[in-house]
Amino acid sequence: MSGDLAGILPEIVVAGGGLLLLVLPRVRAPRLLGLITLAFLAAAFDLKLLAWSARPFPQSLFYGLLKEDGFSLFFQLLILVSIGFVTLSIMGYGRQEVKARRELYALLLLTTVGLMLVVGAQHLALVYVGLETISLFSYLLTGFLKRESLSAEGALKYFLFGSLASGVLLYGISLLYGLTGTMDLPGLADRLTPVMAQAHWAASISLLFLLVGLSFKVALVPFHMWAPDAYEGAPTPVAAFLSLGPKLAGFALLVRVFLVGISPQLGLWPDLLVLLSILTMTVGNLAALAQTNVKRLLAYSSIAQAGTMAIGLAVATPMGLTATLYYLLAYLLMNVGAFVGVIAVGNAGGREDLGAFSGLSRKEPLLAAMIAVSFLSLAGIPPMAGFFAKLWIFGAALKANAVGLAVVAAVNSVVALFYYMKVVKAMYLDPPTAGAPAIPRSRSLGLALGLCTVGLFAVGLWPGIWLTLSANALPFPLPAGRFP
Amino acid sequence: MAFLARHLLSLIVFLPLAAGLAILFIPKERDRWIQAAANGATLLVLILTGWLALHFQPQAPGFQWEEAVPWIGPIHAWYHLGLDGISLPLVFLTALLSFLAAVASTTIPERRKEFFFLYLLLESGMLGTFLALDLFLFYIFWEVVLVPMYFLIGIWGGPRREYAAIKFFLYTLAGSVFMLLSILTCYLRSPAHSFSIPELIGKGLQLGPAAQWWVFLGFFLAFAIKVPIFPFHTWLPDAHVEAPAPISVLLAGVLLKMGGYGFLRISFPLLPHVAIGFSLIMGILGLINIVYGALVAMAQSDFKKLVAYSSVSHMGFVLLGLSALNLTGFNGAALEMFNHGMITGGMFLLVGILYDRTHTRELDAFGGLGAKIPVYGGLLSFFALASLGLPGLSGFVSEFLALLGCFPTHPAITIASASGLVVGAAYFLLMLQRILLGPLKPQWSGLPDAGRREIFTLVPLMIFILWIGLYPRCILALQTPALTNLLFRLGGNIGW
Amino acid sequence: MFAMSPGNPSIGPLDLAARAAFYGVACATLIGAAITVTARNLFRAALGLALALFGVAVLYLFLEAEFLAVSQLLIYVGAILTLIIFGVMLTAQIASPTQPRFNRQAGISLALALAVGLGLGWIFLTSGWPSPSPKEPPPAPVPLSALGRSLISIYLLPFELLSILLLGTLVGAIVIARKEKDPE
Amino acid sequence: MIVPLPQLLAVSAGLFAIGLFGALTRKNAIGILMSIELILNSANLNLVAFNRIWGEPSGLGQVMALFVIGTAAGGAVVGLALILTIFRHRQTISADEIKLLKG
């Protein structure tokens, strides 16, 4: 038991941080809250790094409910980094009533616990409780801008949609349990093979429900419709969080459940994922074209990006999965960059539409350049990380002979370019709006953007390191010589 | 020094970028410094490439000044640069036009710091594209060109700049995305398992005939959009017209060549069977480009648009030469790229000079300027004549070689294409007539003639145009061995 | 004999009575559910939900899960439903007779729900449900103590996570729902 | 006591379908919340029933059902908090009037 507790020490640290923030006496300086949060996150990050270096893998904890392997560590590190970025962006957020609330930071840390546990979960009970934790806290965070009715509206829609989705997920779990008698992922994998033959449709339905529940988390089309509304209503840092945390967890679980737990040979999950990813990319990109609110645009963009990432899972090869992991890393950096840009611009006048970005390059050349780097990376322009991420995905699809998928993805990346460039165009080509308020300086936002920019180039120009990292994080041993 | 000599190509590629970054740190008020830095950097690159050209050994096999460093370990992508006879003229062209256009960029009115940063980034990208020997690196440079170009058109362009910029960006990206898929397929389906172009060529691809066609088409789309080949050309008039003059120079002078270069460097040697099968289509497309481009150019009333469409027509000769599948044709195609860069680059500079003075490009707004600004008139006539393929000037040599090369392969197409020469003459003469001849309009009575700086930007081009027109061997000798190699691979007619 | 083997011979009268009771409870549950989704009056819908929840609790009893039945009553009916009724009263939208009960997509939703229900039912009735070992006697119901033990041993992690969840939701809900007095 | 599994599952399927219908059609946000509770209950019914079949010593199904009840409580709290907030802003909790965010 003590070994188990030692294994989840980082999670305990984070949870402790969250609880500490709850019981902390009222703190006037939001920066202090942020720094405390960051300190706990950094501690957990450090411990996770320690765990990474202190192999052997994998370790099974808590009666096999939790698995500490390269995969979960990879995701946990990504989660910690993204929550760190979110914290930084909260610290730079202009809305005092949001960022001064210690409950916000506490909830963020508690959500982090849920996220970290979920990505290592080997048991559907833990998966369910973990997902519920993430979801419920996400709803709350979305509604945190309580003076704005839009925030509550977004949160409510998110909540209603999410509750139904988790009901469906739960129903799927219950059926799966009925068919196999277990919720243990490895055990499930063993017992499902005969069941698929015996009760094909019941098993199919249960897995389909599972897929739907997870697709909601990742916001795959047609389970994406909450996302734009929630993103737009949420405080921008929370929108950034929504585009990262739940997505990371969702992808981790999709891999854990569908690629490892249920082998792709069972059933037609890869085909369904192909369908979902095509739909998601296309709908996400097309819908994003018509947007003028940058936050909403980014919501659709992150839907489309998730669709692209799903290709790596759909082809169900080591290369594909590696590509998805790399993509997640790149996506984290560029999406944070984009959202931080929205926050910085929104801080000036509260506007988050394209017009607010007009002429930014003349007023704030450095800020504009960094935002542009993020958007160009999202569009997949080399040598930023986003390009390489797309590249691996295309490569994985081609390698798996899914040429059609690769072509659809390629066409989509062209469509996507158009709306990403709308933002860049506004910043660089449009004249500044007369009388627009100056953008307040924020060190934390600058730090976050700077880190993202540097990271995008670092991941882009030396992709080999990160590719190897992703490949090492695969949840199954890499077949020798098959990569890439 | 030895280190520099060993990394000469890298130096050439990244020198502009370094200078561009340095320019970002020059205070905005020091405009002369900014201009001087840009001029200096481009001049230095020009000197270095000139040195390369002088020390290039045409007969030596393979690539020269090659550099290869592992870059992305897991996928065997290398940082691999090298120079051969196909790339050398284009590299030199890039360096020359970049320098001249930088000198001509004094007319850019505002945001000059950003302009020159992007400009130098663009130069790095273009040089890198021509020097990269690794498909992956090639693609990166290829894309790197797009971004600064987007901004250069979008920020400093004409009234419809935003439309033109995004159109250019979307078109080219659409093409290059498919090229990326093709590159990946090559990589995945080659026993070489590498992105290195020589290695891929050496070991071949393991692809069925149909798949080879698809891969070829992927490359083709990217290159066709860049060249541009009908019907993928519609970005070109917009982009050329809206771009500021120095950028139009690079756009027409260098960027279009990237497509033709891609055929010679990648598509043809990598997929020889398809290249042979594609020859007829290529020839027909070349014909369409020539005739169609010329006819549309004739209908233009906008000076710049006319020159832009003339590029479409001229690039048709490149295609014609490529479709020939023999040494003469290839020589013609490669030379036409070089020549067209010089000639059209000069034309766009001239358009810019006139536009700076008059702020109009309507051909009918001019007239009789030949008497008012004779130096300009002379320069314009010179470039127009070079462009319409007057023998003795470089344009003729390459067009003739392309026709000559294509003739045995596709006689009918060649003859039909030759009619483009007549139409070409027609619209250029019409243009000259509308600008220079006829009575002088009163509003231009105060028009100053071409200044020293402007003449300075044009004279080097004229020297080259004349030199190559009279003594084309100087370039042909450089590229012939490399093209011969390529033809060996294609099994084409080397003797012709 | 539990389980579904069709030709089970030993069906005694007691079984029959139990079975009748089961069907009754099942019907009550479904009717409660139906009231929940159809009642125009929201308060009545809440009562329907109570009926359904109660019915489910009785079904738990049938399944020899007494602790769960009690928990259902305590937590669901006792707490959650009360909360919901509070919500109904706070938002003062108990009934609005002028408004239609359903939104405009009722028809298609009905078709969809029917398809789902019938499809699920058909699949459940036709699937061969596995059983661990058909020849052995049915496993004994899980004793409460085992349940308790596994909650603090095997399932400690989700259990603790659940506590974090509840704590967090309470705090968060208070923050969000509380009327803002001081702009902290 | 003997309860045939298929019939039980049918009840759960019925609850699920009714809940789904309610979630799709109830105009009132609280009504949707209640419908979702029905769905959760249908799943719980499954869990307990299957637990009875498999007779696992750890009582996984029942434990899971307890977790579900717990999370449902949390969900109801969150949901009601959000509904109250939106009611404060808009004086309505009718799902087809909450549509400022769209497009």
Added chain:
Amino acid sequence: MCLVVTVVGWLIMLYSIGYMGGDPRFSRFFAYLSLFFFAMLTLVLAGDLLLLYIGWEGVGLCSYLLISFWFEKPAAANAGKKAFLTTRVGDLGLLAGILLIAKRAGDLSLTNLAAKGAALGGWAPAAALLIFWGAAGKSAQFPLHVWLPDAMEGPTPVSALIHAATMVAAGVYLVARTLPLFLPNPNALLAVATIGGITSFFAATIACTQTDLKRILAYSTISQLGFMMMGLGAGSAFAGIFHLVTHAWFKALLFLGAGSVIHAVHHQDVTRMGGLWRSMPVTALTFTVAAIAMAGIPPLSGFWSKEEILRRLAGSGPPFLILGLSIAFLTAFYITRAVVLTFAGKPHVIPANAHPHESPLVMTIPLILLMLGAIGIGFIGTEFAGHRFQHFLGIETGAAHQEHGPAWIQLAAIGVAVGGIALAILRYGLGRQLAPARVRGSLSWAYRIVSNKYYIDELYDRLIIRPVLALARSAFSFDAGVIDGAVNETGNAGLALSRVKGWIDQRIVDGAVNAAAAAVGRTGAALRLIQTGLVQNYLLIAAAGTLTLFAVLRWLS
């Protein structure tokens, strides 16, 4: 040829100093002229078709530059463009021919052409005709001759040099050069001869009707070029080249003389001239000598070369001979007409304020020198000079020497020349001045017709002049209306076509892209509509999506 170019060219340059004096672009004129010499000499001295082609295009360029030298005049600008374009059409043929030869024969040098012809095999006639096509463009042969009359918009020395003496002869030179290609192919030769004949006759008739002095000369040039082509078509390079040389002299002289006149009276209309011999005797003298030379009166140069061609034509068959003779007749007629109208008679319609005077020495000296040439140059090709020219050319001397045509050809040639001159004098020199009765009286040899003088007038008028005039008129109108029109219409049609293409470009090609983009955009907008903001719509879509996924799953398995 080279000598012709340099010597005649030198004289014309000298003349130009006077003619162009005072022009603001004096220096540029001479720059262009020098460039022309460079190109022309390249053309002439080229030992290789490609180099020849370079010179060929070069002279075309200079021609363009010089025709539109006074570019402020729209007519001049148009004429230059027309010249360049029309010859470009011809160049196309030449280029194709070069390509063909290059492909089939391997190299492009002008040596061993006969062997090349053999190597070309069945392609030889095609190659020959393509080359002829090119030559036709440059030498203004039917139907590509339309540019030459317009080219008279250029300064007169230019007309003399380029459009009379040298450049237009380049086509003849080319055909002569490549004659070995033609020789084995009778059909090719026939084509050359036929085209040449048609052109020549056609142009000659037109020349009879023109009133613009330079245009008369221009049509005469066309006619003479056609005549040369006929000579070549008859298979004799010598005949063509010989006439080319003589023609260069007298036609240059004619043009310079005309230039001198125009310089003096400032217009070009012969009907408004007359009696100019008084005020400008040198010009009148030289012009008249040149005219006589051209008309073919021995012993002036034109006679010898013309006779040579006619003799050759006799070998080609009677139709060609008759055609040749009639051309010779017409030539004599129209050139005399021009002389008579310009110089003879009283100065009757000159504008009152104009005082024509003789041109300066720098202009008249070249005239005189050219006159000497026009008189004497013919001898180099005759028996009297021992066929020096044939030896000089080094081509087919033997054949030319031995094969003497019948003597009546010489006589006929003289006859038609004299006839033409006489007729012209009759009609223009005397007919105008004298009353009809005096005409009857003065012409004793027409005594029998005296009583029927009206009939003779009628006959002349009806049978010769009217039909000729009508023919000429119709030919001119054909030229102006149909062919020129066709060229113009082609131009217009091309323009229209290119406009259509521009439209296609914008609407169809670009349109397709834009339409695709618009479709994408509309889909995006439609997707916005789906996102209604109603959460239950979202749920419904999600549920329907799940069902669909299930259906897909069933369908797949």
